[in-house]
Amino acid sequence: MTAPYDITVIGGGPGGYVAALHAAEQGKRVALIEAKYLGGTCLNWGCIPSKTYLKQAEIIEMIKKARDWGIETGEIKLSIDKMKRRKDEVIHRLRNGISYLLKQGKIDVFYGYGTIEKNHSITIKTKDDVHTIESEKIIVATGSRPVVPSIQGLEQVDYDTSDTIFDMKNIPSSIAIIGGGVIGVEFACIFASLGTEVTVVEMADRIIPNEDADASKTLTKELENKGVSILTGSTVKKVTKVTKENNYSILSVMDGNGETHSLEAQSLLVSVGRKPNTSAVEKLELEKNGPFIHVNEKMETTNKGIYAIGDVIGGYQLAHVASAEGIVAANNAMNVDDQFDDKVIPRCIYTLPEVASVGMTEEEVVNAGISYRTERFELHANGKALSAGEAVGFSKIICDETYGEILGVTLVGAHVTELISEASAFMSLEGTIEEAAKMIHPHPTVSEAFQENASSLFQKLKNQGVLV
Amino acid sequence: MANEVFMPKLSSTMETGTLLQWFKEEGDSVETGEPLFEIMTDKINIEVEAYDDGVLLKKYYDIDDEIPVNQIIAYVGQQDEVVPDTSPGISGNEINEEKELNESAVEETSVRIEEQSKVEPSEDVRATPAARRVARSNNILLNEISGSGPKGRVHVKDVNQVLIQRNDSRATPLAKKVSKAHQVSLESINGSGVNGKVMKNDVAKSIDRVSRVDPSIQTSQKRKLSGMRKVIADRMQESVNTAPHVTLTSEIDMKKVQELRKNLMKVVESHTGNRLSYTDIIIKATGEALSRHPAMNASLNDDEIVLNNSINVGLAVSLDEGLIVPVIQDVPSKGLREINDHAKRLAKNARNQKLQEDQLKGATFTVSNLGMYAVDAFTPIINLPQTAILGTGRIQEKPVVVDQEIEVRPTMAVSLSFDHRAIDGAPAAAFLTELKQILENPYELLA
Numbered sequence: 001m002t003a004p005y006d007i008t009v010i011g012g013g014p015g016g017y018v019a020a021l022h023a024a025e026q027g028k029r030v031a032l033i034e035a036k037y038l039g040g041t042c043l044n045w046g047c048i049p050s051k052t053y054l055k056q057a058e059i060i061e062m063i064k065k066a067r068d069w070g071i072e073t074g075e076i077k078l079s080i081d082k083m084k085r086r087k088d089e090v091i092h093r094l095r096n097g098i099s100y101l102l103k104q105g106k107i108d109v110f111y112g113y114g115t116i117e118k119n120h121s122i123t124i125k126t127k128d129d130v131h132t133i134e135s136e137k138i139i140v141a142t143g144s145r146p147v148v149p150s151i152q153g154l155e156q157v158d159y160d161t162s163d164t165i166f167d168m169k170n171i172p173s174s175i176a177i178i179g180g181g182v183i184g185v186e187f188a189c190i191f192a193s194l195g196t197e198v199t200v201v202e203m204a205d206r207i208i209p210n211e212d213a214d215a216s217k218t219l220t221k222e223l224e225n226k227g228v229s230i231l232t233g234s235t236v237k238k239v240t241k242v243t244k245e246n247n248y249s250i251l252s253v254m255d256g257n258g259e260t261h262s263l264e265a266q267s268l269l270v271s272v273g274r275k276p277n278t279s280a281v282e283k284l285e286l287e288k289n290g291p292f293i294h295v296n297e298k299m300e301t302t303n304k305g306i307y308a309i310g311d312v313i314g315g316y317q318l319a320h321v322a323s324a325e326g327i328v329a330a331n332n333a334m335n336v337d338d339q340f341d342d343k344v345i346p347r348c349i350y351t352l353p354e355v356a357s358v359g360m361t362e363e364e365v366v367n368a369g370i371s372y373r374t375e376r377f378e379l380h381a382n383g384k385a386l387s388a389g390e391a392v393g394f395s396k397i398i399c400d401e402t403y404g405e406i407l408g409v410t411l412v413g414a415h416v417t418e419l420i421s422e423a424s425a426f427m428s429l430e431g432t433i434e435e436a437a438k439m440i441h442p443h444p445t446v447s448e449a450f451q452e453n454a455s456s457l458f459q460k461l462k463n464q465g466v467l468v
Numbered sequence: 469m470a471n472e473v474f475m476p477k478l479s480s481t482m483e484t485g486t487l488l489q490w491f492k493e494e495g496d497s498v499e500t501g502e503p504l505f506e507i508m509t510d511k512i513n514i515e516v517e518a519y520d521d522g523v524l525l526k527k528y529y530d531i532d533d534e535i536p537v538n539q540i541i542a543y544v545g546q547q548d549e550v551v552p553d554t555s556p557g558i559s560g561n562e563i564n565e566e567k568e569l570n571e572s573a574v575e576e577t578s579v580r581i582e583e584q585s586k587v588e589p590s591e592d593v594r595a596t597p598a599a600r601r602v603a604r605s606n607n608i609l610l611n612e613i614s615g616s617g618p619k620g621r622v623h624v625k626d627v628n629q630v631l632i633q634r635n636d637s638r639a640t641p642l643a644k645k646v647s648k649a650h651q652v653s654l655e656s657i658n659g660s661g662v663n664g665k666v667m668k669n670d671v672a673k674s675i676d677r678v679s680r681v682d683p684s685i686q687t688s689q690k691r692k693l694s695g696m697r698k699v700i701a702d703r704m705q706e707s708v709n710t711a712p713h714v715t716l717t718s719e720i721d722m723k724k725v726q727e728l729r730k731n732l733m734k735v736v737e738s739h740t741g742n743r744l745s746y747t748d749i750i751i752k753a754t755g756e757a758l759s760r761h762p763a764m765n766a767s768l769n770d771d772e773i774v775l776n777n778s779i780n781v782g783l784a785v786s787l788d789e790g791l792i793v794p795v796i797q798d799v800p801s802k803g804l805r806e807i808n809d810h811a812k813r814l815a816k817n818a819r820n821q822k823l824q825e826d827q828l829k830g831a832t833f834t835v836s837n838l839g840m841y842a843v844d845a846f847t848p849i850i851n852l853p854q855t856a857i858l859g860t861g862r863i864q865e866k867p868v869v870v871d872q873e874i875e876v877r878p879t880m881a882v883s884l885s886f887d888h889r890a891i892d893g894a895p896a897a898a899f900l901t902e903l904k905q906i907l908e909n910p911y912e913l914l915a
């Protein structure tokens with residue numbers, strides 16, 4: 001029997017390993033159980049591989065764009081093998097980094113499936129072994145996996161999810177992407193740049209429906225400019241396998257008017273959402289929040305001593321949120337009182353152009369009944385964006401009318417995922433539209449768009465005398 | 469030579485006056501007797517008139533500035549006469565005149581001014597004296613403040629601005645805005661941010677808490693303690709803090725006062741046009757009792773008990789914005805008719821803000837009558853430097869034993885608060901007994 005641990009973390013994704021490291025830094029004896037690879041979805045099948053492919057997509061677009069600027073290269077040749085290899089190198093490098101950190105923290109890493117028993121001991125099942133460890137506190141960070149909806153005929157075709165598509169053998173000539181959320185639109189960009197004919201089928205009336213409607217609009221237009229077909233308000237009713245040599249499928253898609261169209265594609269990506277991995281807690285009677293594990297703001301589940309974080313509790317399903325929750329859970333597990341503050345959570349979509357946002361969308365502000373002002377500043381009036389040939393996009397600030405509190409910011413454009421942290425900083429330090437308007441920004445930068453946006457909004461509010 | 473205009477000293481306790489408004493602008497011509505500016509002092513707003521003819525050459529202070537007594541506020545003289553850019557300080561002429569009256573106070577002021585110039589080597593910083601004082605007491609260097617006045621002169625409000633910023637530095641900009649809009653002080657709020665930084669939510673919680681304690685606060689407007697309210701607040705606080713109060717109470721049979729009032733009503737009304745009030749009779753009786761107990765008619769100034777020769781009774785009059793105490797001079801020499809006439813006129817002027825400064829000065833004793841309300845007795849607070857105050861409640865029909873029989877009599881509770889530093893219990897009790905006797909046999913007042 002292994003010595004009892006202070007804290008055991010199940011799942012080695014961005015939630016789990018960050019929690020484990022934090023507890024180890026405070027001198028706790030920590031164990032980490034991972035069924036597959038350190039880094040979880042984020043590193044192996046999520047954030048990191050998608051961003052490596054998206055960088056490649058950006059370069060392909062730049063090369064094409066540069067032709068018009070008088071910079072000519074020969075024909076672009078794409079090697080999917082080399083692209084994959086680069087992705088794998090990045091993953092390995094980061095995975096080794098995590099492994100090294102865990103070792104530094106003297107964290108015992110067990111590779112296998114962990115299950116919490118009724119008496120709170122943890123069974124670890126590997127290919128050829130089962131053993132049990134004991135731990136004072138347990139943090140469940142088992143993440144999520146793609147949802148596969150029940151669509152007639154889907155099981156008969158070779159479809160992909162985000163778990164499998166990064167290791168595609170060939171670049172498909174056409175792809176149908178079911179689901180126009182964050183993951184779906186990122187893949188749409190990747191495949192469009194690879195020359196694949198892309199169709200996105202989205203059930204809601206717009207793509208990225210959780211983001212500001214203005215962002216959906218711009219992104220839709222830009223994707224369409226890349227040749228992507230976007231079918232909104234549409235559902236895939238049926239998938240049929242076509243016995244053609246290259247594994248074609250035919251999708252029956254019902255549009256908003258109830259009319260059915262058929263759509264042929266060589267590849268099929270299902271990206272309609274993610275469901276929690278709860279096998280580790282299936283023997284416990286934990287309160288659930290839909291399919292997700294229910295926790296309070298201290299990340300405590302309804303079983304004392306057991307915490308849950310990350311995708312397995314639902315909510316934002318973002319890597320940085322999982323990590324932040326991991327710290328909170330680790331602190332509380334060490335009896336250091338901590339609460340998760342979800343006030344300022346940036347959300348990024350790495351499409352071309354990128355979409356980055358923080359705080360409330362205009363729709364949310366309207367629904368909350370807050371009296372607000374909003375304005376957009378277009379990137380085509382920004383010197384840096386124009387000179388970079390990346391003038392599509394805008395900065396949109398929503399602020400409250402009384403104090404100029406910044407309620408939400410949406411940025412669309414190249415590199416805006418790097419810029420959103422400025423808006424986050426203002427919100428987190430509670431700077432108002434006034435401070436944002438007055439802070440000096442370097443010229444020429446895309447960040448000036450945020451300031452111009454703030455400054456114009458502030459002036460208007462001031463002239464109307466509504467600000468206190 | 470241009471004539472100085474300075475802050476008048478209107479009472480022995482007055483140290484500063486607050487400038488409320490200017491009636492003239494620089495360059496306006498003024499005539500002797502024309503109101504020049506308005507100030508607020510001990511409980512009263514007073515218009516100060518010009519003593520000289522000429523042109524208002526220079527104003528050194530702005531509205532809301534608190535200005536020490538005798539400080540030069542302005543100059544009136546001939547067009548184009550040259551006057552200093554900043555106030556030269558205490559009026560020289562005035563010091564001589566005032567010297568006998570209030571040497572110590574003046575000395576104190578001039579000592580303070582010397583101190584100032586020692587503390588601030590930067591002689592070239594222009595600042596109003598009030599700004600200097602506030603800056604000094606808060607350890608703010610004047611040359612760190614950018615003045616909003618002409619030629620960068622630092623005003624109190626500039627110093628306050630710096631103070632606010634200093635207090636605010638541990639709050640987020642948003643929290644500051646919210647706290648300002650709701651007029652909650654950031655100092656009292658525990659911040660939940662890094663190093664106790666006050667966040668918006670902390671302010672919101674504090675506003676919540678306040679409104680939970682007293683739900684009316686949320687809807688009722690808040691106002692700053694200023695003007696008359698501030699003066700009353702300061703003076704009441706000072707009195708309670710410095711004078712050990714003892715309050716004696718007694719009950720007085722008012723049957724004969726009632727009769728007297730009824731009998732004299734017509735006579736008095738035909739002369740003065742006013743109805744004779746119980747207050748008039750109480751004032752008269754108090755004056756009479758004071759003349760027999762001079763120890764109660766004393767002032768306490770620093771370590772001196774001064775027995776006052778004149779018996780001047782102050783009458784507390786309530787106004788919308790506070791209260792004011794006009795004075796009826798030399799009460800024993802006045803008959804009820806005269807007292808009635810004076811009291812009514814003073815009260816009316818007080819309510820119209822028409823009192824002249826000498827009508828507010830010189831009280832040696834105060835009467836506060838709350839008898840028009842359902843108040844039986846209360847503990848009045850002494851108006852320093854006076855040493856006693858009489859509070860009277862309502863007149864009520866009550867069963868009393870008279871010659872072994874129960875009779876219904878109109879009775880009135882009185883409370884006498886006295887300053888135990890100056891007066892002991894026995895003499896105060898004797899005074900109150902005397903007063904009771906007079907009011908129970910009021911015809912002696914006519915003797």
Ligand SMILES: Cc1cc2nc3c(=O)[nH]c(=O)nc-3n(C[C@H](O)[C@H](O)[C@H](O)COP(=O)(O)OP(=O)(O)OC[C@H]3O[C@@H](n4cnc5c(N)ncnc54)[C@H](O)[C@@H]3O)c2cc1C
Nearest residue numbers: 011013015035040041042046047114143310311317318319
């Ligand atoms: C294509 C794609 C792109 C994405 N891009 C971004 C992005 O750009 N930015 C962003 O913030 N987020 C992105 N995400 C989301 C992000 O990957 C997740 O929010 C994040 O990985 C959640 O972290 P986690 O630690 O909760 O779970 P995971 O990362 O899913 O880690 C859970 C780990 O637990 C292990 N596990 C599960 N059950 C057990 C068990 N019983 N015993 C032992 N181990 C177990 C799993 O093997 C896994 O390694 C993306 C996701 C996808 C799919």
